[in-house]
Amino acid sequence: MQNIRKISDSTIRRLSLYYRALSNSEKDGYFTVSSQDLAKKERLTPAQVRKDLSFFGSFGTRGLGYPVKELKEKIGSILGLNRSWNVALIGVGNLGSALASYKEFQKQGFHIKLLFDNDPKKIGSSIDGIPILDIKQIGTQLKQNKIDLVIMTLPGHTAQGVAEEVVRAGVKAILNFAPVSLKVPEDVFLRNENMAIELEYLSFCLKNRNNPGKHA
Amino acid sequence: MQNIRKISDSTIRRLSLYYRALSNSEKDGYFTVSSQDLAKKERLTPAQVRKDLSFFGSFGTRGLGYPVKELKEKIGSILGLNRSWNVALIGVGNLGSALASYKEFQKQGFHIKLLFDNDPKKIGSSIDGIPILDIKQIGTQLKQNKIDLVIMTLPGHTAQGVAEEVVRAGVKAILNFAPVSLKVPEDVFLRNENMAIELEYLSFCLKNRNNPGKHA
Numbered sequence: 001m002q003n004i005r006k007i008s009d010s011t012i013r014r015l016s017l018y019y020r021a022l023s024n025s026e027k028d029g030y031f032t033v034s035s036q037d038l039a040k041k042e043r044l045t046p047a048q049v050r051k052d053l054s055f056f057g058s059f060g061t062r063g064l065g066y067p068v069k070e071l072k073e074k075i076g077s078i079l080g081l082n083r084s085w086n087v088a089l090i091g092v093g094n095l096g097s098a099l100a101s102y103k104e105f106q107k108q109g110f111h112i113k114l115l116f117d118n119d120p121k122k123i124g125s126s127i128d129g130i131p132i133l134d135i136k137q138i139g140t141q142l143k144q145n146k147i148d149l150v151i152m153t154l155p156g157h158t159a160q161g162v163a164e165e166v167v168r169a170g171v172k173a174i175l176n177f178a179p180v181s182l183k184v185p186e187d188v189f190l191r192n193e194n195m196a197i198e199l200e201y202l203s204f205c206l207k208n209r210n211n212p213g214k215h216a
Numbered sequence: 217m218q219n220i221r222k223i224s225d226s227t228i229r230r231l232s233l234y235y236r237a238l239s240n241s242e243k244d245g246y247f248t249v250s251s252q253d254l255a256k257k258e259r260l261t262p263a264q265v266r267k268d269l270s271f272f273g274s275f276g277t278r279g280l281g282y283p284v285k286e287l288k289e290k291i292g293s294i295l296g297l298n299r300s301w302n303v304a305l306i307g308v309g310n311l312g313s314a315l316a317s318y319k320e321f322q323k324q325g326f327h328i329k330l331l332f333d334n335d336p337k338k339i340g341s342s343i344d345g346i347p348i349l350d351i352k353q354i355g356t357q358l359k360q361n362k363i364d365l366v367i368m369t370l371p372g373h374t375a376q377g378v379a380e381e382v383v384r385a386g387v388k389a390i391l392n393f394a395p396v397s398l399k400v401p402e403d404v405f406l407r408n409e410n411m412a413i414e415l416e417y418l419s420f421c422l423k424n425r426n427n428p429g430k431h432a
Contacts, residue, residue, distance in 0.1 A: 179320055
């Protein structure tokens with residue numbers, strides 16, 4: 001395998017897509033899959049697929065394709081999906097509640113162990129068996145429960161202060177849904193989820209559909 | 217501008233990111249921005265930024281950078297953000313309710329005009345002034361309200377049937393949050409939003425953080 005530092009954000013994203021496509025191929029009973037198959041499923045070129053997969057050593061045999069199970073396991077291991085991660089979610093509004101019971105997280109090894117809110121009516125109750133704790137307990141609870149990853153679904157104006165508490169508790173990865181740019185130290189990984197981005201992709205397609213080509 | 221067909225999915229995604237970064241630069245009072253600035257904000261290489269932007273003609277002056285306002289408007293126009301889109305959302309559960317009041321959509325020109333559900337307790341009420349209609353009315357209402365784009369936040373087992381009704385009503389773009397692969401005709405643009413993907417990016421970072429390089 002080449003040095004992990006050479007892998008771009010876009011490649012990591014595509015690995016997630018390949019992982020899903022391979023899981024589906026495995027479920028459907030396929031043993032091998034070609035770069036053409038993978039490309040078609042994800043609207044990429046076969047050359048792009050081959051280039052991405054070449055980062056991880058020589059997979060596949062010309063004319064035979066890639067071994068589904070082996071490649072899926074390899075990509076899963078690269079993405080860190082072959083182990084389980086302890087997750088906490090902060091902010092149990094509509095979005096937080098939806099994510100707390102989102103089954104796809106658990107499937108990939110992301111186990112939501114704790115929920116936090118500041119609403120006395122919510123504290124002490126639970127969602128799908130996951131307890132809702134007082135947001136004031138973040139510092140102690142994140143440490144005690146060895147939380148790896150925090151999902152923040154808070155109103156924008158409270159997000160920075162809470163993020164700082166999360167960082168102080170030693171958490172190194174935050175997925176932020178609040179519509180603000182958070183500032184965190186360099187050793188903390190931060191992703192901002194903006195759900196308008198997929199809509200923008202679709203508006204691009206609608207806007208350009210009278211042009212010839214793959215988006216037409 | 218070169219032919220739109222040469223623009224890859226990843227590039228369109230990055231355009232959304234550049235659009236956000238440029239909006240922020242504009243708000244902060246900057247008139248020009250360098251490819252280094254844009255790259256740093258989005259964790260890309262300056263060469264990638266220049267390559268992406270070169271698709272859209274010659275922008276920027278060597279040593280002076282890109283004009284913020286002009287480039288933002290150009291990218292906005294390419295993404296179809298310089299106009300408004302009529303959106304309907306189907307499935308007013310926790311996630312649907314959260315998206316119905318998600319302010320980022322409106323900011324980019326995506327106006328949610330209608331909500332649909334099959335729960336008699338919800339039908340007839342509204343969220344932020346948007347009426348919740350009976351899911352049985354999809355066919356007539358989508359047409360009457362000239363809906364361009366549909367967001368589906370439904371349980372998986374009902375999604376395919378509803379998608380077919382949406383397609384019959386003439387809608388050409390669907391953003392699907394249901395954890396199933398929908399089948400739609402070739403002339404309908406479909407995006408599946410999977411919120412586990414950003415978590416997988418973070419687990420990749422955590423897993424590989426002891427490796428040297430940009431993800432360390």
